[in-house]
Amino acid sequence: MNNVTILGAGAAGCLAAIELKRRSPETGVTVLEAGPRPLAKVALTGGGRCNLTNTFARIGDLREAYPRGFRLMKRALKEFGPEDTMRWFEAEGVRLVEEDGGRIFPASGDAMQIVRTLLRRMEKEGVRIICNNRVSDIRPVLDASDAVIVTTGGSPKRAGLGFLDPLGLEIETPVPSLFTLKTDDGTLKALMGMVAPNAVLSIPGTAFRAAAPLLLTDWGFGGPATLKLSSYAARHLAECGYLTSLSVNWIGENEQTLRETLSATAAANARKMTVNTPLSGLPGRLWAFLFERSGIRSDIRWAELGSKGLNRLVSTLTNDRYSITGRAAFKEEFVTCGGVSLRNLDPATLGARNHPGVYFAGEVLDIDAVTGGFNLQAAWTTGWICARSVADYLKK
Numbered sequence: 221m222n223n224v225t226i227l228g229a230g231a232a233g234c235l236a237a238i239e240l241k242r243r244s245p246e247t248g249v250t251v252l253e254a255g256p257r258p259l260a261k262v263a264l265t266g267g268g269r270c271n272l273t274n275t276f277a278r279i280g281d282l283r284e285a286y287p288r289g290f291r292l293m294k295r296a297l298k299e300f301g302p303e304d305t306m307r308w309f310e311a312e313g314v315r316l317v318e319e320d321g322g323r324i325f326p327a328s329g330d331a332m333q334i335v336r337t338l339l340r341r342m343e344k345e346g347v348r349i350i351c352n353n354r355v356s357d358i359r360p361v362l363d364a365s366d367a368v369i370v371t372t373g374g375s376p377k378r379a380g381l382g383f384l385d386p387l388g389l390e391i392e393t394p395v396p397s398l399f400t401l402k403t404d405d406g407t408l409k410a411l412m413g414m415v416a417p418n419a420v421l422s423i424p425g426t427a428f429r430a431a432a433p434l435l436l437t438d439w440g441f442g443g444p445a446t447l448k449l450s451s452y453a454a455r456h457l458a459e460c461g462y463l464t465s466l467s468v469n470w471i472g473e474n475e476q477t478l479r480e481t482l483s484a485t486a487a488a489n490a491r492k493m494t495v496n497t498p499l500s501g502l503p504g505r506l507w508a509f510l511f512e513r514s515g516i517r518s519d520i521r522w523a524e525l526g527s528k529g530l531n532r533l534v535s536t537l538t539n540d541r542y543s544i545t546g547r548a549a550f551k552e553e554f555v556t557c558g559g560v561s562l563r564n565l566d567p568a569t570l571g572a573r574n575h576p577g578v579y580f581a582g583e584v585l586d587i588d589a590v591t592g593g594f595n596l597q598a599a600w601t602t603g604w605i606c607a608r609s610v611a612d613y614l615k616k
């Protein structure tokens with residue numbers, strides 16, 4: 221009988237174990253888990269509701285979802301994509317629902333249903349799980365196994381991947397992704413909780429740019445636009461110590477279009493107070509704040525704006541600059557940018573090129589995504605591919 225060891229009982233490890241047993245029932249599959257319970261993180265996902273995948277309907281270019289690993293994911297999703305994930309869980313009796321942005325959740329709204337489903341299936345397939353067993357050196361595991369799948373998840377510190385050092389793999393330095401941004405510009409505090417639905421954030425002097433709703437928080441900037449930008453620019457932001465300038469386009473239009481929109485608004489509403497006609501769904505108080513920030517009184521009529529006022533307003537609305545002074549958590553959700561470099565792997569099998577029989581799946585890889593169910597999908601997809609590859613490897 222062959223023995224396969226899987227390191228880490230997270231999303232990728234558990235799905236890999238089940239799929240491997242399905243393909244190769246005679247193989248002994250053992251999962252070594254550092255923590256006291258398997259799937260502890262999955263239980264916390266999606267605020268306890270588990271956003272387990274996404275329809276990808278809104279994703280034109282996979283780079284938008286996977287700033288790291290999009291090439292590999294493009295190929296991998298053809299093998300086990302979101303429809304496969306949905307079918308897999310539905311076949312296990314989990315009813316799923318779609319929410320805005322194509323996000324898929326269990327209809328029960330309970331992440332524990334996903335945990336129980338995976339655990340039940342592992343038990344049925346005869347997968348052995350050993351908890352409280354942190355692997356600190358991969359060599360004894362390699363010696364005792366015919367194949368190994370490493371699925372130890374994201375490790376925000378390089379030291380967390382030390383157990384892999386004997387393999388001499390290339391590692392992309394891990395840094396955090398998915399966070400909100402702090403500013404010490406106190407003027408925003410009074411606007412806490414307000415949302416600019418069509419904002420575009422960018423980092424001046426770089427190509428990093430994220431279009432999505434922007435939430436103003438107690439400490440600065442949050443909401444989908446900030447999380448996206450933190451993901452796209454994760455490494456850049458780490459390198460500059462989270463001290464940077466941020467450009468906010470509050471309404472997501474370019475200067476030329478906005479100038480035309482504002483001129484038309486002014487002509488159509490000449491006698492109306494500017495403060496009463498906010499553009500682009502901006503809340504009235506935020507609109508008034510942006511007038512004041514442009515050095516224009518907000519209690520004027522559109523006819524009084526004048527060309528100087530118009531220029532200043534256009535500049536604030538399209539390129540409002542803030543100093544970022546650090547990062548802050550987004551609830552408890554975060555993922556790691558970096559990890560085992562994809563250059564080490566055969567992209568078709570996810571096996572290490574220089575170590576036959578060693579495979580990698582999930583967030584331990586240098587693959588990570590924006591929020592929306594894409595991270596778990598990467599774990600299911602790569603876990604499934606590793607299982608298939610190991611089954612083929614053992615046959616040979």
Ligand SMILES: Cc1cc2nc3c(=O)[nH]c(=O)nc-3n(C[C@H](O)[C@H](O)[C@H](O)COP(=O)(O)OP(=O)(O)OC[C@H]3O[C@@H](n4cnc5c(N)ncnc54)[C@H](O)[C@@H]3O)c2cc1C
Nearest residue numbers: 228230231232254265266271355372373582583593595596
């Ligand atoms: C609070 C939170 C909420 C999230 N919500 C969502 C969401 O709704 N949708 C989404 O798509 N993504 C979400 N994510 C991201 C997603 O959870 C991860 O990307 C995904 O769980 C990664 O799966 P994985 O199997 O690679 O790693 P993990 O699920 O992290 O599992 C890795 C396992 O390996 C174990 N381990 C680590 N080192 C060792 C070792 N040396 N020896 C043995 N075992 C080890 C760990 O204890 C862990 O159990 C969320 C993340 C967090 C933190």
